[in-house]
Amino acid sequence: MRLVFLGPPGAGKGTQAKAVAAQYDVPHVSSGDIFRAEIARESPLGRKLKSYVDAGRLVPDELTTEAVTQRLGDRDCADGWVLDGFPRTEGQAKALDEVLERSNAKLQAVVYLALDGERIVERMAGRRVCPKCGRPYHVVHLPPRSDERCDECGTALVRREDDVPETVRQRLATFERQTAPLVGYYERRGLLLRVGGEGTPDEVRDRLFEKLQDAVEGG
Ligand code: AP5
Numbered sequence: 277m278r279l280v281f282l283g284p285p286g287a288g289k290g291t292q293a294k295a296v297a298a299q300y301d302v303p304h305v306s307s308g309d310i311f312r313a314e315i316a317r318e319s320p321l322g323r324k325l326k327s328y329v330d331a332g333r334l335v336p337d338e339l340t341t342e343a344v345t346q347r348l349g350d351r352d353c354a355d356g357w358v359l360d361g362f363p364r365t366e367g368q369a370k371a372l373d374e375v376l377e378r379s380n381a382k383l384q385a386v387v388y389l390a391l392d393g394e395r396i397v398e399r400m401a402g403r404r405v406c407p408k409c410g411r412p413y414h415v416v417h418l419p420p421r422s423d424e425r426c427d428e429c430g431t432a433l434v435r436r437e438d439d440v441p442e443t444v445r446q447r448l449a450t451f452e453r454q455t456a457p458l459v460g461y462y463e464r465r466g467l468l469l470r471v472g473g474e475g476t477p478d479e480v481r482d483r484l485f486e487k488l489q490d491a492v493e494g495g
């Protein structure tokens with residue numbers, strides 16, 4: 277299974293990509309998680325990445341493509357992956373095409389998770405994340421079992437620094453300008469699956485799995 281999740285910030289890419297990756301037993305590869313881990317290390321590269329992420333701007337293609345393709349070269353990615361947040365520009369999409377060609381592999385589908393601006397703002401305002409494993413929660417819609425701690429690893433949950441309203445607005449504008457054109461890029465190749473991101477996480481998941489089964493398994 278080789279799958280890409282595309283969609284505006286806060287649409288639920290991370291939430292659903294994790295579920296799909298678990299179902300098909302392949303790694304969930306999130307460019308945002310890779311960058312946040314590097315930022316948390318406070319390395320020189322992390323400080324550079326932070327200046328883009330905190331401003332709601334895209335990290336330059338060169339840095340992004342190198343980080344993601346390196347991860348895709350790991351042994352656990354040999355039989356497939358679920359990509360979340362990459363590619364985000366046409367340059368990144370072409371770089372992914374080259375990676376696939378080199379390994380003689382094919383992308384099975386690109387899931388476009390759609391959600392309107394009002395719901396996006398509400399979801400990001402209530403988001404909490406596990407700084408260790410990256411799992412997203414929501415104070416109302418997806419609360420952790422125990423107060424403010426990750427269900428999987430028990431780490432105290434935090435708010436993402438780019439979830440403040442001004443940065444959210446900037447991220448939405450960046451998406452419209454630089455990433456939305458990829459919808460057409462993949463649609464023209466017959467790879468795009470449009471999935472509505474509204475409703476509860478389980479409702480979105482059911483809708484998504486139904487479409488994926490039709491597209492990927494032909495049934
Ligand atoms: P990234 O981490 O990819 O962030 P994003 O695309 O802005 O998306 P989010 O992670 O905010 O949202 P999501 O769609 O994953 O939603 P989630 O499942 O968490 O990127 C961050 C930054 O890194 C970028 O701004 C950029 O600077 C840089 N970057 C990353 N990739 C890059 C690239 N390829 N090129 C250049 N720069 C790059 O859900 C959101 C909330 O809603 C959560 O609280 C969740 O619990 C809740 N929720 C989920 N589903 C539902 C539901 N159905 N109902 C109610 N609540 C729900």
Ligand code: MG
Pocket residue numbers: 289290291306308
């Ligand atoms: Mg995410």
